[in-house]
Amino acid sequence: MAYTVPKLTDYSxxxxxxxxxxxxxxxxxxxxxxxxxADLKAFRDRWMARKNGILTQINDLWLKGAPxxxxxxxxxxxxxxxxAVADIIDKAEHIRLELxxxxxxxxxxxxPGVRRPIGAEHPVxxxxxEIVSVFERLGYSVAEGPVVETDYYNFEALNFPPNHxxxxxxxxxxxxxxxLKPQRERLLLRTHTSPVQIRTMExxxxxxxxxxxxxxxxxxxxxxxxxxxxHQIEGLAVDTNITFGDLKGTLDHAMKALFxxxxxxxxRPSFFPFTEPSAELYVTCFICGGSGKRGTDNxxxxxxxxxxxxxxxxxxxxxxxxxEFVKDNGYDPKKVSGFAFGMGSDLIFLLKYExxxxxxxxxxxxxxxxxxx
Ligand SMILES: [Zn+2]
Numbered sequence: 310m311a312y313t314v315p316k317l318t319d320y321s322x323x324x325x326x327x328x329x330x331x332x333x334x335x336x337x338x339x340x341x342x343x344x345x346x347a348d349l350k351a352f353r354d355r356w357m358a359r360k361n362g363i364l365t366q367i368n369d370l371w372l373k374g375a376p377x378x379x380x381x382x383x384x385x386x387x388x389x390x391x392x393a394v395a396d397i398i399d400k401a402e403h404i405r406l407e408l409x410x411x412x413x414x415x416x417x418x419x420x421p422g423v424r425r426p427i428g429a430e431h432p433v434x435x436x437x438x439e440i441v442s443v444f445e446r447l448g449y450s451v452a453e454g455p456v457v458e459t460d461y462y463n464f465e466a467l468n469f470p471p472n473h474x475x476x477x478x479x480x481x482x483x484x485x486x487x488x489l490k491p492q493r494e495r496l497l498l499r500t501h502t503s504p505v506q507i508r509t510m511e512x513x514x515x516x517x518x519x520x521x522x523x524x525x526x527x528x529x530x531x532x533x534x535x536x537x538x539x540h541q542i543e544g545l546a547v548d549t550n551i552t553f554g555d556l557k558g559t560l561d562h563a564m565k566a567l568f569x570x571x572x573x574x575x576x577r578p579s580f581f582p583f584t585e586p587s588a589e590l591y592v593t594c595f596i597c598g599g600s601g602k603r604g605t606d607n608x609x610x611x612x613x614x615x616x617x618x619x620x621x622x623x624x625x626x627x628x629x630x631x632x633e634f635v636k637d638n639g640y641d642p643k644k645v646s647g648f649a650f651g652m653g654s655d656l657i658f659l660l661k662y663e664x665x666x667x668x669x670x671x672x673x674x675x676x677x678x679x680x681x682x
Pocket of ligand 1 (some may be wrong): 385594595596597598599600601603610611612613615616617618
């Protein structure tokens with residue numbers, strides 16, 4: 310039944326409040342049944358019309374009709390109703406406007422379409438995909454693992470015993486509040502993608518060939534060549550009779566695929582706790598072609614520091630001590646051998662495109678990123 314404004318006989322505060330509340334509720338209910346512009350007009354007129362609209366009636370019946378001592382309270386309540394009704398009508402108009410605009414948009418096929426810019430791969434992702442696809446073509450599959458790691462996977466199982474000095478060099482960001490746990494269970498942000506080697510060997514029996522792309526963290530303040538977060542790609546091949554010759558052949562092929570068939574590779578002895586022997590891989594500078602000089606004026610080549618060689622990754626034969634941790638899953642160091650390598654994929658991109666500031670990749674400036682899309 311349609312609402313009619315009641316005449317009040319009781320002007321107590323409670324009675325006024327009840328009457329005002331009921332009136333607002335009715336208005337709100339009626340607004341929900343507005344379906345068309347005509348409905349909206351009728352609704353607005355019923356409540357707001359100067360002559361005989363519901364608000365006018367309330368003013369007349371509740372305020373003008375109130376005894377002197379109740380005028381103040383009645384005035385407050387009438388005002389409440391007016392404000393609430395204005396608000397409800399405002400909302401109803403807004404909804405109506407939005408709906409009619411949406412319908413207009415939906416049917417006007419004569420307007421030109423909205424051209425949305427198509428996104429492109431971020432340089433970091435693009436480089437990762439390029440490197441990964443080189444190894445996929447060699448039969449490698451992709452493995453991934455958690456960024457928050459335990460001390461065991463990040464260090465211990467990779468042949469960094471507790472108190473090993475190489476742990477310092479990693480500048481590890483540890484998760485707070487881990488002191489009560491045994492050391493091997495303490496959580497940290499992984500400092501390399503190598504824990505995934507162990508995790509994969511725990512799950513898969515040999516032979517395996519995997520590449521592991523991922524985000525890693527070090528406690529380095531950001532500057533042109535350092536970032537507390539960066540990206541690595543790591544590889545692992547384990548089988549019977551894998552030799553250093555396989556390592557050299559695989560990486561030589563990969564470098565030519567990445568940097569062009571004319572690059573030469575060069576291995577220099579190095580040290581990593583989880584490989585023995587270990588090496589750093591250098592490629593001939595693809596900027597100056599290995600001469601150390603650039604252009605007709607023989608300017609010094611910066612990327613290779615005029616040496617003609619650029620270090621791109623670390624590698625080596627998997628240390629038998631590492632296999633001991635997964636021996637029960639078929640990795641008996643007397644029966645299997647393997648090689649591993651790891652590179653900073655952001656670094657590869659910096660080198661390839663001669664970008665001189667690593668931070669540019671992580672600042673999200675589209676003007677910079679667009680150049681590589
Ligand atoms: Zn150079």
